[in-house]
């Protein structure tokens with residue numbers, strides 16, 4: 088038989104644990120969003136450099152045909168689209184976690 | 192025969208022209224320093240990317256042998272040294288121009 092105060096004490100721990108889990112989850116989501124933001128910026132940076140490049144790669148100097156350059160840019164833009172989708176998904180998860188925290 | 196006031200007027204124009212020339216020169220030097228700063232940063236950025244690269248160029252994906260990589264980094268570091276020397280030289284020219292402006 089659990090006393091009322093014991094039940095209350097246990098309930099309170101559960102709420103605290105839940106808050107802690109949500110807060111930790113939020114920090115993790117923030118971290119992933121930051122990482123994705125970095126990857127998106129790198130990706131955009133590579134696209135810009137490739138667009139400015141002429142007959143050779145501005146970094147290693149190797150020959151860069153028009154065809155190869157278009158292919159690289161195409162792959163980078165596809166990757167950018169996926170990264171942005173993932174960032175949107177994580178942003179929604181974060182809003183959900185923030186909402187749960189506020190509602191208590 | 193040039194009157195005293197005419198001489199004074201002419202002298203004053205010359206001083207104004209000199210100030211104008213020094214000021215224009217200063218702006219030009221600032222511009223060149225800004226441009227060099229940009230080139231130095233680009234150069235450092237390329238060195239970092241090449242240092243992180245493994246068997247292929249992170250930009251165009253072509254094979255990047257250890258030897259080729261070292262060669263590229265070596266050339267970039269030489270270029271960086273020249274750019275920095277030029278920036279120092281322009282900095283001294285700027286200090287000289289500023290000094291002349293202050294002395295009047």
Ligand SMILES: [Zn+2]
Nearest residue numbers: 144147248251
């Ligand atoms: Zn390359």
